[in-house]
Amino acid sequence: MTTIAVTNDVSARAGASPRTVSRGAALLTLARRRAALSARTPREIVVPLLTPILFALVIAPALATMVHPTDGLDYKTYVAVGTVGLLVPLSCMFAGIGVIVDRDSGARRELLAAPVPRSLMVGGNFVVALAVSTLQLAALMVAAIARGATFHTSGTGVLWFIAAAYLFAVASYGIAEVMANRIPKQEEYIGATPAVAILPWFLAGSLFPIHALPGWLAAVAKILPLTHALAIMRYGLLDRHATGLHDIWGMSSATGMAALSLLVVAIWAVALAGASVRVFAKSAVH
């Protein structure tokens, strides 16, 4: 019979309440695990990039030769920002597959047995989804610039872009986490991905302004977080007159409209992030 060495330090175990790992350290550990798993599945990073990069490199320049400038804006650049609205949801939905793999054949139960708040498991996934989205956004922007997109950037403009992009990414990953925890099979999840990641893109002013939509569809578009996020991102990087924001709010103050749209995206982000934690907890604990 194998005998395992006794190394217990009894004195260290005395005391009423055992020391648990700090939330920050636990979040970092869980994010590192998720990052290590994502790094071993490059499809999570590469596949969501393919369509947006195709738009930025091929389709947008081709359309730009046929389409007049939209509200005085360079169409290549207009579409380059629009493809952010395709890239981020696709990237987050792909990240959600990792949640299903964790549940079905991964180490989720070990993590549930760990002495850390379970909401941090979702937090660790969020951190990595945002990091991957950041890398992909950078790749998309580099591709767009290489193909002739021209951004009129300022410090404040970049901040508007970043705030809108990150809050939209939080909302997108929130949806992905909710779906991954509610949908029983990976096949069903993948089947639902176009409805969540691509359908809103056609309605949210990605390729054309929302005032070109029929009135009722424009009203639907104004509810979507993507419509607001894209209008802010364009305001930050190319649309100094905030025409996209004006289509939504019809106000004269560009900053005021951007702030209102950012608030809308933030509300979506907070609501969906909260929902993702609640749905995870319900699916993990019976």
Add this chain to the structure above:
Amino acid sequence: MHTDRIGRPGPAIEVTGLRKTYPGGVEAVRGIDFTVQPGEVFGLLGPNGAGKSTTIGMLTTTIVPTAGNAHLAGHDVVREPLAARQVSSVVFQEAVVDRGLTGRAHLDLHARLWSVEAGVGRRRSAELVEAFGLGEVIDRTVAGYSGGQRRRLEIARALVSEPRVLFLDEPTVGLDTRIRYELLDLIGGLRARREMTTLLTTHYLDEAERLCDRVAVVHAGAIVALDTPERLLARLGEEIVEVRVTGDPRAALARLRQRGLADDDAFAVGATVTVPLHQQQARAILDELAAAGIGSSSVATRKPTLDDIYLQLTGDRLAA
């Protein structure tokens, strides 16, 4: 180690009136009570669906009890779930690993989440890798591990935090016989960790007999017997006779009881009547069955095992 009011070590696991009813009214656990002392190896023995895994789920805080309470090293699993999880580790029935990560990454992850200091974690991991014979594969991804290697890794992982309570949920299920016996040897070796309490669930009776200090036999969500394996076995005496009858086994059992040749501890499962031999002889039993016109296709006398205890406690009840 937590202590009681006068400084004695308290129980490692204390379960009182624990009950779980799932939505839809399925009563998985029907109010169970047991206490496990520090260092003890305690077995929950029962078939699939008996409520063992639900009990483990409640103790590891992934299932919320409907009623009752449970403490691990003095920590209430409902009110202090983080503390309860800090003092415990689990080896699950099915593989719970990240196939894309190395074995070492699994040990490291566990150490970090259970707040094991980095140097201590590395030292313990190295000891466990050696003791569990994982040296050659520890830096490979788990996807390439055999079933036995993966199981050993999972047990090693659970030990990195030196838990005061270790849960082993059907640790050998699905493994081939050779690996199963190797693993039993390994689990038996954990007894050297005298500060560690082990709660083992199994439906392999030999496993419970070999490893456990005490065994609770679980049937339909309730504990129907709880004692040491030796005392449980002693209930059936030194020897039993097993008769496979060609007629109605219930009628055979009733006849033997009527004639004073079988006590209440005799039982019938399927076509087999099992009678503990106290004063009576096997020959007298066979003669009586023949006299009643009940044929027998096979007869065997042997020492009782936990299988017999289990069948007596559950099979007969199921058939009743």
